[in-house]
Amino acid sequence: MRLTAKSEYGLLAMIYLASSSEDGPVSAREISEQQEIPAKFLEQLFVGLRQAGLVSAVRGARGGFALAHAPENINVLAIVEALEGPLVATVCEGDRGLTCGRGGACAAAAVWNRATAALRDVFESATLAELVTAQDVIDSRPTV
């Protein structure tokens, strides 16, 4: 339930990958420069994205990263969870979940669970393909 710079950078990187993967893999350095993301930090993010099976890596000179699936089949939830860990309520879990309220459940937990579900729904229904399209529209329209 906590979103950090990892998600922000990671999503930007994935959008960039999705929109510029016509000719071979894209290097982390290029993404770093184009999206203004610290290079070494971005490298770490790709570790998570690769382990989650979202991107494939090509090592060596002229290497880089590419999406492992079609943009339509990659949603934001997968990216966020690859970088931040499972999306769960940060409150009312672990030991507290057993003690709050008298007995085994508390009304507060229901709210946190609803909140988590709502977040999950938003992230799950947002695909990379959609975001690339949206970004293209933004880019084609001159700044006001």
Added chain:
Amino acid sequence: MRLTAKSEYGLLAMIYLASSSEDGPVSAREISEQQEIPAKFLEQLFVGLRQAGLVSAVRGARGGFALAHAPENINVLAIVEALEGPLVATVCEGDRGLTCGRGGACAAAAVWNRATAALRDVFESATLAELVTAQDVIDSRPTV
């Protein structure tokens, strides 16, 4: 967009207040003991709740706290914002909001905004009255 123990404790305290405010104000010490919340920490939370106009305080001996409004008119969003500050997207704001994407807007921001809106909606539609009712149901049903 970041929920901490403040919200957890604060909501538990408010639910407790709502369900046991028949005879005068309730002391922070009682809530602390009944809900297993560190006493001094709880006191700090009440500062925020009072400043937000959610509870009224009675000083001196036999003093304590009481809801400032009817439970039907207090929602979780108000409580959370009183304790954690405004509920905004923690990513893609401030300076970054102006630079990510080329020009003035990025597709990523749209997702974070949708997420924030979804959270806000959940918290806004959950009232204290509802939670008290839910808690009563839980309590009346013996633990399995």
Added chain:
DNA sequence: CCAATCCTGACTGAAACAGTAGTGTTTGGT
């Protein structure tokens, strides 16, 4: 008067965040 209670501010240990640094490994190009 005094004990209970709220009020205020400073302080602290631990964890998380946001990187940085250094080194290794793989591979295309020459």
Added chain:
DNA sequence: ACCAAACACTACTGTTTCAGTCAGGATTGG
């Protein structure tokens, strides 16, 4: 064969936030 470009891995660090504590002051019922 060599070198530079690129990914891979580990460790380290300064800053901030979290969660809670500590010490005292102000107010009021009995």
